[in-house]
Amino acid sequence: MSTSEASTRKHTALPKVQTLIEALPWLTRHHGRTVVIKFGGNAMVDEELKAAFAQDVVFLRHAGLRPVVVHGGGPQISKQLDALGLESQFRAGLRVTTPETMDVVRMVLAGQVQRELVNLLNQHGPLAVGMTGEDARIMAATRHFAEIDGEAVDLGRVGSITSVDTGAIEALLDDGRIPVISSIAHSADAGDGGVFNVNADTAAAALAAALGAETLMVLTDVEGLYADWPRSDDVISELTASQLEKLLPELASGMVPKMEGCLYAVRGGVHTARVLDGRVPHSILLEIFTDEGIGTMVVPDAVPEPRPQAPDDLRTQQRNAEGPA
Numbered sequence: 001m002s003t004s005e006a007s008t009r010k011h012t013a014l015p016k017v018q019t020l021i022e023a024l025p026w027l028t029r030h031h032g033r034t035v036v037i038k039f040g041g042n043a044m045v046d047e048e049l050k051a052a053f054a055q056d057v058v059f060l061r062h063a064g065l066r067p068v069v070v071h072g073g074g075p076q077i078s079k080q081l082d083a084l085g086l087e088s089q090f091r092a093g094l095r096v097t098t099p100e101t102m103d104v105v106r107m108v109l110a111g112q113v114q115r116e117l118v119n120l121l122n123q124h125g126p127l128a129v130g131m132t133g134e135d136a137r138i139m140a141a142t143r144h145f146a147e148i149d150g151e152a153v154d155l156g157r158v159g160s161i162t163s164v165d166t167g168a169i170e171a172l173l174d175d176g177r178i179p180v181i182s183s184i185a186h187s188a189d190a191g192d193g194g195v196f197n198v199n200a201d202t203a204a205a206a207l208a209a210a211l212g213a214e215t216l217m218v219l220t221d222v223e224g225l226y227a228d229w230p231r232s233d234d235v236i237s238e239l240t241a242s243q244l245e246k247l248l249p250e251l252a253s254g255m256v257p258k259m260e261g262c263l264y265a266v267r268g269g270v271h272t273a274r275v276l277d278g279r280v281p282h283s284i285l286l287e288i289f290t291d292e293g294i295g296t297m298v299v300p301d302a303v304p305e306p307r308p309q310a311p312d313d314l315r316t317q318q319r320n321a322e323g324p325a
């Protein structure tokens with residue numbers, strides 16, 4: 001190879017190296033951190049997007065993060081129910097789940113959507129392992145009663161999570177795997193023996209808090225939380241937990257479990273919870289490794305600055321250090 005050929009090749013490769021170097025502060029900051037990514041059924045719109053999602057998750061894993069995928073599949077469940085001649089009914093944003101519906105929910109989530117995601121991730125190596133909240137008793141739930149017009153309404157086999165055991169997920173993460181979790185819980189009541197249908201946003205938030213995740217990312221089919229939906233498409237880019245709490249009563253349908261989940265996660269110690277547009281290819285990498293943050297980010301309330309130590313405090317400390325008289 002001539003000297004001029006070598007220098008041309010070096011030159012053309014430089015922008016790629018530049019991109020990698022630019023990612024270095026983000027790689028350093030997130031190394032070893034757990035990230036819970038919720039992939040909503042509405043964001044799984046086409047094959048290319050699903051493949052890009054899998055690439056992003058595998059990239060995170062190879063970059064030293066610990067990604068956990070929690071998936072939904074609402075539209076896919078509705079389609080299957082429809083094919084079986086069963087009606088989909090939602091109340092307070094949750095699917096009314098008869099025992100017959102529960103069988104379909106379990107079949108579609110664990111047998112179809114989860115399998116597809118595991119398969120896509122495993123195109124890149126033996127990484128993904130699929131489970132539901134039933135496996136190793138990861139998620140326990142009791143019957144959820146929705147509050148509608150001040151009344152507690154029974155939605156059938158819809159569950160409220162009562163406890164999370166992260167042991168099996170941590171073991172997989174420690175082994176370098178990517179857990180892919182379907183939002184089904186076992187019954188906390190030993191005598192019940194059944195399973196519960198849990199909203200996937202709620203499940204992702206509960207797992208993020210229990211895992212002490214750094215970030216919860218919720219991928220959906222809108223740009224983020226709209227300030228005045230459906231009248232305007234102005235996205236709220238950042239808000240604190242308290243600001244979100246005030247906004248919750250005004251939110252509609254699909255956004256309610258998402259934003260309640262973000263609030264729960266952040267109040268439970270997760271550093272940031274984000275709602276992202278899953279229709280944007282590589283939205284996860286854009287969010288984590290660049291400063292072009294997209295979507296809505298929920299952050300904890302500002303912690304008050306520690307009070308400057310007064311001379312009196314210092315004296316008390318000195319006395320304590322000396323031990324009891």
Ligand SMILES: Nc1ncnc2c1ncn2[C@@H]1O[C@H](COP(=O)(O)OP(=O)(O)O)[C@@H](O)[C@H]1O
Pocket residue numbers: 039040041042043072074201219220221222224225226227228229251252253254255
């Ligand atoms: N304030 C809001 N901002 C954005 N979307 C909203 C808002 N209120 C309600 N929505 C609706 O919530 C939907 C997302 O929730 P959902 O359909 O459950 O998605 P997923 O399947 O990703 O969980 C959006 O497509 C939109 O129609």
Ligand SMILES: CC(=O)N[C@@H](CCC(=O)OP(=O)(O)O)C(=O)O
Pocket residue numbers: 039040041042071072073074075077093094095105158159183197198199200201
């Ligand atoms: C209780 C309840 O409503 N469960 C949801 C579970 C799937 C889900 O949440 O999927 P998305 O994230 O795609 O909406 C359902 O049956 O549709």
